Amino acid sequence: MDIDKKIVADFVNNDIELVTTVPCKQLAGVIDEIDACKDIYHIPSNKEDEGIGICAGAFMGGKRSAIIMQNTAIGVTVNTLVTLTQFYRMPLPMLISYRGELKEPVACQVEMAVHTKALLNQLHIPTYHFHQQSDAEELDTILKYTFMCNKPVAILTDATFWGGYGDQ
Amino acid sequence: MIRSDVLKELVPVISDQFVVCNIGLPSQELHMLDDQPTNFYMLGTMGLASSIGLGVALAQDKKVISIDGDGSVLTNFGTLPTIANNVADNFILLIIDNGSYGSTGDQPTYAGKKTSLAAVAKACGCETVIECQAEDCADVMREAIAGDKMTIIVCKCESGNIKVPVITKDPVVIRDRFMTAIREANT
Numbered sequence: 001m002d003i004d005k006k007i008v009a010d011f012v013n014n015d016i017e018l019v020t021t022v023p024c025k026q027l028a029g030v031i032d033e034i035d036a037c038k039d040i041y042h043i044p045s046n047k048e049d050e051g052i053g054i055c056a057g058a059f060m061g062g063k064r065s066a067i068i069m070q071n072t073a074i075g076v077t078v079n080t081l082v083t084l085t086q087f088y089r090m091p092l093p094m095l096i097s098y099r100g101e102l103k104e105p106v107a108c109q110v111e112m113a114v115h116t117k118a119l120l121n122q123l124h125i126p127t128y129h130f131h132q133q134s135d136a137e138e139l140d141t142i143l144k145y146t147f148m149c150n151k152p153v154a155i156l157t158d159a160t161f162w163g164g165y166g167d168q
Numbered sequence: 169m170i171r172s173d174v175l176k177e178l179v180p181v182i183s184d185q186f187v188v189c190n191i192g193l194p195s196q197e198l199h200m201l202d203d204q205p206t207n208f209y210m211l212g213t214m215g216l217a218s219s220i221g222l223g224v225a226l227a228q229d230k231k232v233i234s235i236d237g238d239g240s241v242l243t244n245f246g247t248l249p250t251i252a253n254n255v256a257d258n259f260i261l262l263i264i265d266n267g268s269y270g271s272t273g274d275q276p277t278y279a280g281k282k283t284s285l286a287a288v289a290k291a292c293g294c295e296t297v298i299e300c301q302a303e304d305c306a307d308v309m310r311e312a313i314a315g316d317k318m319t320i321i322v323c324k325c326e327s328g329n330i331k332v333p334v335i336t337k338d339p340v341v342i343r344d345r346f347m348t349a350i351r352e353a354n355t
Contacts, residue, residue, distance in 0.1 A: 018226065041226060043254050046246025053216035054250075057188070057223020060208065060347050061232075062354065065223070083212025084220075088343040 003133055003162075004029040007095065010136075012039045014143040016066050016093070018058040020044065020051035024070040024097040026162045031068060048073035049080040052092065059090050064147065066093040071100070071116045071156065072109075081123060085152045092152040093143055098129070103159035120154050127154040130161045169302035170328035171237075171264050172197045177306040178262075185313065186350060188221040188234045192271030194264065196332040198235070205345040209335055215244030218261050222251055225259035230353050231313060232258060238265040238279035245288075251318070252293030260312050261320045262305075268327035286322040294320045302326070 001009070007030050011019065018041045019034050021027070035042045045051030048069045055065040073096070085092050099106075100113025120127045126149075128142055129135075139155065146153040159165060171194065179202045188208045189195040195209040208224075210217055218241065221234030241247070241263050251261065267280020279285050286299040296317050300308045302325035312319040335342075 018223070043226070043250065046250060047244075049213075049216065050219045050244055050246050050250065053213070053219030053244075054223040054226075056216075057220040057225070058227040059223075060220075060343065061224040061227025061350060062347070063227035080213050080216065084210075084216065087212060088339045090343070 003136060004033045006136060007139060008033040008037050008040070010139045010143060011066060012037065013140065014147065015064050016143070017041060017063040018043065018055070018065040019068060020054050020065070021068040022046075022048050022051060022070065022073060024099065026097040026099070026157070026159065027068055027070075027095075030095070034068070047076065049077045052077055052080045052085060055092055056084050056088070056090055064091070066095065068095045070097045072112045074116055074119050074154075075112060078119065078123065081125070081152055086123075089150045090152075091147045091150045093146045094152060094154045096154055096156050097162075098156035098158040101158040101160070103164045105165055116156065125152050125154050127156065130155060130157045133161060135161065170326050170330075171266055171270060172330045174264055174302050174305050174323060174325050175201055175235075178309055181306050181309050181313070182233055186224065186230055186232045186346075186353075188217050188224065188232065190217040190236050190240050193329055193332060194235055194237060196335055197330070199335050200332050205349040208346045209337070209342055211335060211339055211342075215240045215247075218247045218251065219244065221261065222247075222254065222256060222259055224350070225256035226254065228350060228354050229258060230350065231260065233260045233262060233309075236261060236263045237270065238263060238267060238285060239269040239277045241285060242277055242279060248289050248292035248294060251320070252289075252295075255295075255318050257316055257318050259318050260309070262309065263320070263322045264325060265322050266325050266327040270327060270329055274327050274329070280327075286320075289320045289322070294318075296320065297322070299324065
């Protein structure tokens with residue numbers, strides 16, 4: 001199955017009914033699939049902390065939610081992750097484009113990449129790193145784990161996972 | 169009238185509604201005036217009352233009121249286009265606009281100067297935007313609740329604070345009783 005379709009199918013099979021997204025070109029395909037999915041309400045956010053707020057509200061309203069965003073967002077959302085998602089103990093799957101890893105063409109992205117895992121570790125956020133497409137076989141289990149433990153959980157997906165950036 | 173006066177007049181109107189209340193003094197005042205399981209108090213995360221309220225409204229059918237402040241909306245300006253483009257007719261955003269960052273010592277906000285939050289909300293595409301004076305807020309809210317239309321209310325009031333105790337309730341308790349109340353109301 002196409003990787004974008006597989007990700008969205010795992011979301012649907014785990015009863016995720018609302019997904020908020022902040023775009024990244026690596027995530028364009030999966031965002032298109034989310035948008036086309038009849039079982040998921042897709043709500044684009046203007047900034048990632050806004051999106052995490054919407055997810056928190058949806059969870060309290062009775063719907064499972066998830067956020068799709070770039071790893072630069074970890075820098076943006078530290079306060080929200082700590083004082084909202086973690087403080088009130090809410091589940092939040094975060095499908096994250098791990099920019100700045102191998103095959104990255106833009107040097108500035110590396111500056112955030114080197115801090116990404118350290119920040120997630122400091123925040124005690126369970127973190128999974130998808131490097132090969134076969135790694136996504138664990139997505140279903142990771143989603144179940146997230147909703148079991150009521151924590152934000154990060155799924156970092158790098159350029160190798162997404163097939164690179166084309167000829168470079 | 170200052171914000172706590174506005175809240176006092178609002179309590180009889182919103183007491184049986186689901187309310188997401190802004191961080192700091194607004195939550196502390198509402199908690200002191202009318203603590204209810206149907207109130208979700210933000211203990212951190214300035215700016216997200218409107219986003220959380222929208223999320224609750226999109227996820228279920230009961231009416232949801234977010235009580236926000238001008239300073240907090242300025243912090244999360246991106247919320248207004250998101251609200252405008254994801255219409256939830258069970259959602260009311262009340263922005264109590266006292267032109268200042270009340271919880272941090274009444275420093276002036278731009279909303280108290282040149283910036284009109286009602287005009288910004290309209291420009292963002294929000295269709296029902298009502299600016300009112302503090303004295304009229306309870307009536308405007310009553311009509312908005314009866315109206316079944318997503319509504320943004322910008323209530324202009326004076327800046328100033330009363331002494332209120334901090335909220336010591338555990339956040340998980342606040343969240344759990346709010347969720348339980350929503351679940352029961354929707355079954």
